[in-house]
Amino acid sequence: MSAFRRHWIWLLALAVLLAFPFLFYDWTKGRHSGFVLTLMSEIGVMAIFALSYNMLMGQAGLLSFGHAVLFGLGAYCAAHVVNLVKAGTIWLPTELVPLAGGLGGMFFGYVLGWLVTKQRATAFAMITMGLGELVSAAALMFMGFFGGEGGISIDRVMDTSLLGVAYTSPWQVYCLVLAWAFIAAALMQLQTQTPLGRIANATRDNFERAQFVGYDPRMVRLLQFTLSGFFAGVGGGLYVLIYEIVTFDTVSAAKSANALLAVYIGGAGGFFGPILGTIVVVLLQSGVSLLSNAWLLYVGVLFIVMVMYAPGGLIGLIFMHAPIWRIGRLRELTVPYLKALPAALLILAGFVMLVELASFTTIGAAQGKKLAIAGAVIDTGSPLPWLVAAGALGLGILWMRFAARGFRARWDALIEDARRQGVMS
Amino acid sequence: MSAPAIELRQVRKSFGQTEIIRGVDLVIPRGERHAIIGPNGAGKTTLFNLISGRFPITSGTIAVNGRSTAGLAPQEINRLGLSRSFQITSIFPRMTVFENLRCGLLWSQGYRYSFWHLLGRQKTLNRAAEALLERLKLGDRRNLPAGLLSYAEQRALEIGITIAGGADIILLDEPTAGMSHSETESAVALIRSVSEGKTLLMVEHDMSVVFGLADRITVLVYGEVIASDAPAAIRGNAAVQEAYLGTVAA
Amino acid sequence: MEVFVVSLLNGLVYGMLLFMLASGLTLILSMMGVLNFAHASAYMLGAYFAFTISQHIGFWPALVIAPLLCGLIGAAIEMWGLRRVHRNGHVAELLFTFGLALIIEKVVQMTWGLLPVPYRIPELLDFPLFTIYGTHFPAYRAFMLLVSALMFGAIWLGLTRTRIGLIIQAALTHPEMASALGHNVPRIFTLVFAAGTALAGLAGVIGGNYQVTEPAMAFTMGPIVFVVVVFGGLGSLTGCFIASILMGLIQTFAVVFDVSLADLLARFGFVVTKETPFAEVLTVTLPRIGALLPFLMMVLILVFRPRGLMGTRDT
Numbered sequence: 002m003s004a005f006r007r008h009w010i011w012l013l014a015l016a017v018l019l020a021f022p023f024l025f026y027d028w029t030k031g032r033h034s035g036f037v038l039t040l041m042s043e044i045g046v047m048a049i050f051a052l053s054y055n056m057l058m059g060q061a062g063l064l065s066f067g068h069a070v071l072f073g074l075g076a077y078c079a080a081h082v083v084n085l086v087k088a089g090t091i092w093l094p095t096e097l098v099p100l101a102g103g104l105g106g107m108f109f110g111y112v113l114g115w116l117v118t119k120q121r122a123t124a125f126a127m128i129t130m131g132l133g134e135l136v137s138a139a140a141l142m143f144m145g146f147f148g149g150e151g152g153i154s155i156d157r158v159m160d161t162s163l164l165g166v167a168y169t170s171p172w173q174v175y176c177l178v179l180a181w182a183f184i185a186a187a188l189m190q191l192q193t194q195t196p197l198g199r200i201a202n203a204t205r206d207n208f209e210r211a212q213f214v215g216y217d218p219r220m221v222r223l224l225q226f227t228l229s230g231f232f233a234g235v236g237g238g239l240y241v242l243i244y245e246i247v248t249f250d251t252v253s254a255a256k257s258a259n260a261l262l263a264v265y266i267g268g269a270g271g272f273f274g275p276i277l278g279t280i281v282v283v284l285l286q287s288g289v290s291l292l293s294n295a296w297l298l299y300v301g302v303l304f305i306v307m308v309m310y311a312p313g314g315l316i317g318l319i320f321m322h323a324p325i326w327r328i329g330r331l332r333e334l335t336v337p338y339l340k341a342l343p344a345a346l347l348i349l350a351g352f353v354m355l356v357e358l359a360s361f362t363t364i365g366a367a368q369g370k371k372l373a374i375a376g377a378v379i380d381t382g383s384p385l386p387w388l389v390a391a392g393a394l395g396l397g398i399l400w401m402r403f404a405a406r407g408f409r410a411r412w413d414a415l416i417e418d419a420r421r422q423g424v425m426s
Numbered sequence: 427m428s429a430p431a432i433e434l435r436q437v438r439k440s441f442g443q444t445e446i447i448r449g450v451d452l453v454i455p456r457g458e459r460h461a462i463i464g465p466n467g468a469g470k471t472t473l474f475n476l477i478s479g480r481f482p483i484t485s486g487t488i489a490v491n492g493r494s495t496a497g498l499a500p501q502e503i504n505r506l507g508l509s510r511s512f513q514i515t516s517i518f519p520r521m522t523v524f525e526n527l528r529c530g531l532l533w534s535q536g537y538r539y540s541f542w543h544l545l546g547r548q549k550t551l552n553r554a555a556e557a558l559l560e561r562l563k564l565g566d567r568r569n570l571p572a573g574l575l576s577y578a579e580q581r582a583l584e585i586g587i588t589i590a591g592g593a594d595i596i597l598l599d600e601p602t603a604g605m606s607h608s609e610t611e612s613a614v615a616l617i618r619s620v621s622e623g624k625t626l627l628m629v630e631h632d633m634s635v636v637f638g639l640a641d642r643i644t645v646l647v648y649g650e651v652i653a654s655d656a657p658a659a660i661r662g663n664a665a666v667q668e669a670y671l672g673t674v675a676a
Numbered sequence: 677m678e679v680f681v682v683s684l685l686n687g688l689v690y691g692m693l694l695f696m697l698a699s700g701l702t703l704i705l706s707m708m709g710v711l712n713f714a715h716a717s718a719y720m721l722g723a724y725f726a727f728t729i730s731q732h733i734g735f736w737p738a739l740v741i742a743p744l745l746c747g748l749i750g751a752a753i754e755m756w757g758l759r760r761v762h763r764n765g766h767v768a769e770l771l772f773t774f775g776l777a778l779i780i781e782k783v784v785q786m787t788w789g790l791l792p793v794p795y796r797i798p799e800l801l802d803f804p805l806f807t808i809y810g811t812h813f814p815a816y817r818a819f820m821l822l823v824s825a826l827m828f829g830a831i832w833l834g835l836t837r838t839r840i841g842l843i844i845q846a847a848l849t850h851p852e853m854a855s856a857l858g859h860n861v862p863r864i865f866t867l868v869f870a871a872g873t874a875l876a877g878l879a880g881v882i883g884g885n886y887q888v889t890e891p892a893m894a895f896t897m898g899p900i901v902f903v904v905v906v907f908g909g910l911g912s913l914t915g916c917f918i919a920s921i922l923m924g925l926i927q928t929f930a931v932v933f934d935v936s937l938a939d940l941l942a943r944f945g946f947v948v949t950k951e952t953p954f955a956e957v958l959t960v961t962l963p964r965i966g967a968l969l970p971f972l973m974m975v976l977i978l979v980f981r982p983r984g985l986m987g988t989r990d991t
Contacts, residue, residue, distance in 0.1 A: 064767055116979050122713065123766075124982050127906050131974035134899055138968040145956050191445040194545050199521075203529045206518035213478065213502040213510055214591055215533030224539050256900075258774075265771055295786065301778030308772045309757070359786045393822035 011183065014155055018179055022172070038171040039243065044283045045178040046239045047263065048186045051275040053232035056189060056262035060198065061225045062205030067133025068233060068260050071106045074136070075234025075253030077146060079241045087159050094163040099181050099238030106234015114226035118219055121208065128404040133254050142248035145404045152248030155241060168242070178239050185235050190272055192228065201225045226301035259286075262300065266307055268314025273374025277315050294368075295360040302352075315355065324419035333415060337408040344400035351394025358386055430490025431456045431595045432508075437486035439476055439649075441471075442672045448649040449486070454642075456594075458481050461625040461640035462634060463633075465669075469649040470518040470629040471513055474599050477509045477627075481505040492597065493565075496611035505533070509593035513600045513629075517587060519573030526572050526583055528555040530590025562586045562616070578609040579632050582616060589620045596621055600633055614638060637661075645669070689817045691924025692824035693886070697880035697897065698904040698916050699831060700872025706848045706911040708865055709766055710758065714773040716898035717780040718746050718873040722880025723889040724788055727795035735798035739823075743878040750873025779893065785802030785891045792890035798882045818880050828917070835913070844868060848911045903970040907977055908956065909987020919985055923970055928986045930966035 004013075022041060025034035057063040079102035085091050093101065117128045140147040147153070157168050164172050192198045197399050200221050203211045209217040250256060257281060267278020281301050285303070289296040311318050325331050361372040362381045372379045379386050432454040439447040454460050462470050462493060468482055475481045477488055479500040488495045490506045497508075518526050528551065535551050537543060545551070552676045559565050567575060572583055581601065589596060601617060602610045609611045614635055617626070630636045637657050638641060644654040647669045691896060701715045722742050727737035733919075761772045797816045804812035809937065835841035885891065900923070908919035938948035938958045948958045965972075977984060 064770075068491060116975065119979055120982055123709075124906075124978055126711065128975055128978040129900060130899065130902065131971040131978070133973060134971040135968060138965075138971070142960060142964060142968075143956050147971075191544065192541055195541045195543055196532050196545065197539050197541040199525060199529055199545060200532065200539070201520050202521055202525070206520050207516055209480075209500075210512075210516045210587070211529070213504055213516075214530045214587060215501050215504045216539075217499065217501050220539060224541070228541060261771070261774075265767075295782055297778050298782035298786075301775045301782065304775035304778070305757070305772060308761055308764065308768045308775065312768050356786075363786050363789055 011187070015179070015183060015202040016051070019176075022175065026341045033170070035171050040283070040287050041308040042171070042175050042178045042239075042243045043287065044280055045175075045182040046236050046243065047259065047283050048232055048276045048279040049182055049236035049239070051260050051263040051267070052186060052189050052272075053129045053229045053236065055264050055269060055275045056192070056201075056225060056229040058230070058264055059275070060193060060205065061222060062200040063116075063121065063222060063226070063260075065257070066126055066130035066254070066261070067136070067257055068129070068229075069256030070129075070133050070252050071110050071230040071233040071254070072237045072240070072260075073140070073247070073249075073258065074109040075102035075106030075230070075237030076241050076247040077153060077237075078102055078108075078234065078250045079238035080155050080247045081146075083157065083159065083241065084153070086161060087156060092161060094160070094161050095157065095159055095166075096163050096177065096180075098157075098242055099235045102238020102241065103235035106237060107231035107405045110230020111223070114230065118222035118226050121218070121222065130152070132256075133252070133257055137249055137253045140252050147249065150249070152246050154246045157242050157245055174243055177242065181235060181239055185232050186276075188270075189232055189266075193272075196220065197224055197228075204345050262304065264314075266303065266314055268316030270303050271316055273314035274314050281315070289305055293357065293360070294364045295356050297354060298360075299353075310394045325415045328415075328419050328422050330415055330418070333409065337404075337411045341401065341404040341408055344397050344404050347397030348401060349394050349397075351390050351392070351397055354386070354390035355394060359391060428456075429489070430446065430454055431458070432492060432627065433487075433489040433492075435475070435487045435489075437473075437476060437488060438484045438620065439472060439577050440462040440484045444615055445484075446649050447476065447483075448647070450646070450651055452644060453652065454625060454627060456625055457623065459621060459639055459641045460628070461636045461643045462627070462629050462646055463631075463636055463643060464646035467648075468646045470646055471599055472649075473646065474510060474597055474627075474629060477503075477506065478597060504591070504593070507593050508595040508597065509588045509591055510597035511584045511588040511599055511601060513603065515577070516586055517572045517580055517583055523575065523583060524555060524559060524568045527558050527586050527590055528552070531558075534591035534593075538543055539555050542584060546634075554601055558586055558590055561619075563612075578605055578613070581605065585613075585616060585620065593624075594626040595627070598626070598630075600631060602630065602632050610635065678811065681808055682811050682813070683932050684925070685813060685817070687771075687925035687928035689820050689886075689924070690919065690928060691921035692821055692828075693879055693888070694901065694904050694921035694924055695917055696824050696827060696883075697876050697901045698908065698920050699913060700875040701905050702908065702910070702916040703844070703848070703868050704794060704872045704914060705905060707844065707868055708758075709769075710773065711766075711770045711902075712773045712872075713898065714776040714780060715872070715876055716894040716901055717777045717874035718887075719880040719883065720749060720784060720891070720894040721749070721898055722746050722877030723782065723795060723884025723893065724784055724793070724880075725877070726881040726884055727889055728794050730798070735800075739878075742881045743874045746872030746877025746880070747870045747968070751866050751870035753873075754869035754935065758869070759862065759865075777898070778935055781891055781894060788891075789814075789954075790891060791813070792888050795885045795889040797885045816886065820886060823878070823882055827875065840864065840867070848913075849949045862989055900970050903974040906974055907984055909984025912984070912987055915985045923973075926969055926973075927966055930969055933962050933964045936961045958961055 018041070022033055025031075025037040027034065050068075053071075054068045057065050057068065071300065079098050082091070082093060083098055086093050091245070113132060117125060117132060120128055141150055143149070155173070160167070162168065166177075168174055168177070182205055200211060200216050203214075204216070204218045204221050211218055211221065214394040237247075237251065241253065263278035263282045264275045265278065266281055267276065268274025282300075285296060285300055289299060293299070307314065313320070322331060322334075325334065357372060358379075358381050365372060365381075372381055427540055430453045432452070432642045434450050434452040437452075438445065443555055450473065462473065464470055473482070476483050477490070477495075479495060479498055479502070481494075490503060490508050493506055495503050495506070518529060521529070528545065531551060535548075535554070537548075537551070549621060559568060562585070563577075564579060564583060564586070567579060572580065585598065585601060588598070598617065602613045605613060610632065617628075618639060626639075628639070629635075640657060642655065643657055643660045645652050645660065645663075645666050652669055653663050653666050656665065697715065697719055701712060703708055704712050704715070725742035725745050726738040729741055757772060757776070758769060761768050769776070797814075801814075801816040801819050803814040803815050805818050806813050835845055847864065849863075884893075904919045904923050905916060907923070908915035908917070936959050938955075941948055941958065948955055952958065
């Protein structure tokens with residue numbers, strides 16, 4: 002029973018994640034929304050990837066620009082294994098394909114890690130960047146392992162399932178992704194509580210001190226990098242099963258940047274931060290990129306706002322409320338938040354409108370698209386929409402300044418109370 | 427068996443053109459509490475860095491527990507049974523006080539780089555960490571990030587991390603620097619108790635601490651040992667008077 | 677032989693261009709510790725500004741105005757952005773510039789479109805300067821060499837002959853010392869950042885029409901500039917210069933020599949066939965891995981000599 006009490010949150014999450022796709026279930030045709038399932042599978046894979054990145058950045062303080070190399074090489078390994086299974090050369094249950102990816106990622110994690118973990122800090126960042134560029138260039142160049150530009154395709158239906166599942170539908174794949182995501186997340190969470198996990202924290206905080214308690218920081222980095230490679234590879238293996246193809250962009254700098262973005266936006270160090278960040282980044286990418294040409298701009302702006310105003314990430318913002326919650330007065334922030342909400346919405350609307358107007362005058366026009374809101378086509382050449390957008394933005398900023406003052410006063414008072422009651426650490 | 431704890435033979439160290447340590451000979455037998463004193467810039471901390479392997483020596487030999495440390499990395503010297511603290515507080519600021527101490531214990535308890543032991547389940551390890559916590563009188567700070575401790579508490583924690591691994595040779599670099607009178611007193615008591623039955627080598631500026639704790643004192647001036655003797659003899663040594671104590675008295 | 681001389685000249689031109697970009701980045705990275713991902717974006721902005729300005733008032737005013745604009749943008753970024761982010765640590769600074777690079781790329785796309793713009797070299801310089809072994813050497817390339825040489829001279833004079841230059845030099849090798857000496861460090865940082873950005877902008881002006889002015893130019897150039905900076909070593913402009921020229925030459929010569937490891941092995945009597953292990957790696961020719969060479973060099977130098985060619989400290 003105590004096990005249930007400690008782990009109920011995991012079970013709840015699992016239940017919610019299993020139930021969620023049914024919100025989009027098409028009852029008339031009796032099938033799931035493929036888009037939603039693929040999106041959620043993508044989130045699952047990217048969450049594993051981001052958590053494995055957090056093993057480096059959050060846990061060991063290692064800023065890597067080439068983490069996708071481990072993810073992608075794991076994916077290539079898994080793809081080759083699947084093709085070998087199809088050819089009858091070896092036997093492996095479909096369910097264990099991600100494990101093959103993980104072992105591949107671990108192997109490359111050790112080999113490449115041997116090179117890169119000689120360094121730390123900036124030099125580590127640079128050497129991983131070089132390695133990332135090197136591998137993505139090689140992926141385009143060599144046919145044998147990487148399949149050149151076409152990549153390696155697989156057929157995930159290989160009749161070796163342990164559970165007798167064919168994996169013909171996205172739903173079956175989604176369940177597999179979910180299972181692996183939970184296993185990987187749990188293992189990574191447990192790893193933080195092992196001697197290696199703790200010493201990784203120690204080398205992050207003060208690598209020299211770690212030396213003088215008997216640890217070789219290089220060895221700590223190497224092992225941490227290798228394990229991180231294993232989990233990234235598991236993610237890569239799942240990726241192959243979802244998309245049935247692996248191309249050079251799984252090892253590309255853009256993929257590496259995704260992990261960095263997710264971890265930083267969510268909040269490095271903790272466990273839920275990277276997952277939260279992954280959800281935001283994947284939704285931005287898959288959702289907004291469908292709607293807008295300028296989604297990278299939004300990502301960039303979000304990023305800059307986060308770096309400037311919330312260096313602890315989304316999870317950091319949430320945890321800032323902890324002392325107020327502990328003295329049981331979180332409710333008093335409701336009104337200040339509600340007051341700031343319209344201002345925030347105005348700023349958002351004005352900004353998005355301006356960006357879209359600009360984007361449609363140039364890129365949209367070149368692609369022959371027209372900006373339409375609720376069916377009404379808007380003429381991007383006339384001054385009115387521009388004025389409305391700029392007006393909304395300006396008004397929003399003024400309003401926000403006003404609302405922020407009241408908010409800050411309330412916030413400071415509550416924090417002060419919390420401190421007086423001794424709940425601030 | 428009776429190899430001295432630390433043995434330095436004609437140790438020299440140069441940074442670029444400047445020779446900081448100019449041929450130091452020093453033998454510290456086991457179980458001795460030994461203090462190094464000397465004016466600023468004498469090379470005391472550099473000597474510590476050489477013994478603990480932070481910097482390589484230019485020439486000469488250093489042996490710890492009878493084993494030459496030539497070519498050894500700091501962690502390897504640590505594993506020979508030598509542990510050190512730093513002049514500028516060196517702890518793990520983002521980890522809790524308890525985690526700091528547990529990290530100090532890990533290697534000596536044989537966990538190495540294990541990623542299959544769950545720390546919460548290691549009873550002996552956790553008991554040792556708790557005991558150390560009590561000994562340092564930091565029990566009520568157990569779960570606080572170490573970076574938030576007061577200065578004196580951080581210094582105590584640093585000594586705790588240093589002795590956690592059970593090293594039989596302890597190097598303390600100005601353990602009481604910057605402390606108030608009462609803080610110094612409790613630090614001295616702590617040092618006295620943790621160095622019981624061990625070899626202690628310390629750099630210290632506070633003469634009352636030095637003369638209260640040390641069995642033997644070495645005076646280092648401009649990278650050379652000008653005297654190495656019992657406290658009473660050092661007090662009476664004319665050369666020391668002139669080179670060092672004299673300037674303090676004046 | 678003729679290939680050699682032409683390639684040498686082209687390599688020099690490209691190397692000097694790289695140096696204009698890398699020198700600013702070296703200054704910024706060494707002094708402020710900021711891995712500025714938006715540096716190549718300034719290069720791109722310089723090219724686009726120059727394109728627009730030269731359409732309206734001509735190339736020569738653009739040569740001056742575009743870098744100045746870039747410098748102003750750089751100063752603004754440093755004063756209102758980086759300085760604020762500085763408190764949150766180096767990773768935050770780096771991510772800030774990363775976000776900036778994304779935004780700049782998108783803004784460029786939205787302003788000038790997705791396709792390359794027809795930014796051409798000025799007519800005045802559009803003639804072959806001389807002909808060696810039947811190959812024309814364009815006057816514009818000579819002009820590029822001239823501009824970058826003049827720039828190099830100006831930087832050198834500025835750093836060695838002016839007071840502020842001497843402070844910057846001191847701060848290059850010992851960043852923590854400069855503030856201890858009581859200089860107005862924030863102002864120097866702003867100045868260095870603005871100057872570095874302006875230099876990158878100038879490189880864009882003269883490089884944009886030598887290469888292609890397109891929205892992806894920042895992201896293709898960026899990593900190479902990092903390679904040059906790391907290769908040259910932190911805190912050393914001389915190292916940066918040598919690394920730039922070396923990189924320019926390597927990339928130019930790699931395109932020319934159509935050889936592979938297999939050819940090399942063949943000289944020693946070892947014939948590579950399809951069955952040889954790693955046959956694909958051995959038979960790939962130098963021109964094909966030309967783009968890959970800089971990164972290979974970066975990885976190697978970081979593994980074996982982390983302070984770079986002439987760096988004063990580890991990267």
